[in-house]
Amino acid sequence: MSRLLDLLAALLFHLRRLVRRHWPLVPLVALLAYLVHAGLWGSRGWFALREAERRLAAERAEVEALRAARARLAARVRALEGPAVDADLVESELRRLGYVRRDELVILPEEDPAPRRGP
Numbered sequence: 001m002s003r004l005l006d007l008l009a010a011l012l013f014h015l016r017r018l019v020r021r022h023w024p025l026v027p028l029v030a031l032l033a034y035l036v037h038a039g040l041w042g043s044r045g046w047f048a049l050r051e052a053e054r055r056l057a058a059e060r061a062e063v064e065a066l067r068a069a070r071a072r073l074a075a076r077v078r079a080l081e082g083p084a085v086d087a088d089l090v091e092s093e094l095r096r097l098g099y100v101r102r103d104e105l106v107i108l109p110e111e112d113p114a115p116r117r118g119p
Contacts, residue, residue: 019026040046079086080093100106 038045042048076089079089
């Protein structure tokens with residue numbers, strides 16, 4: 001244990017000696033370390049830039065998906081308006097809303113009975 005302490009003391013002695021000789025460089029090294037740290041992990045650093053680019057790509061993909069959905073809806077609206085209405089589209093929309101023809105038979109699923117409580 002004392003050997004380890006002697007080694008540590010020698011290391012600190014040489015470090016103090018180095019700092020005394022080159023004391024003007026200490027603030028410059030500290031400034032450089034700070035700038036490197038801020039450039040990599042700061043709020044506007046390299047890692048923050050990569051995260052912002054990833055979010056931008058995800059949002060662009062979402063915008064493209066929304067534009068495609070809007071284009072599909074606009075095509076359906078164009079098919080439903082005007083003098084030449086698409087009869088199949090009107091029928092599918094009415095069925096989606098719950099309308100049926102008079103001659104059709106509608107079979108509804110049975111509702112689940114109330115759950116039983118124990119024996």
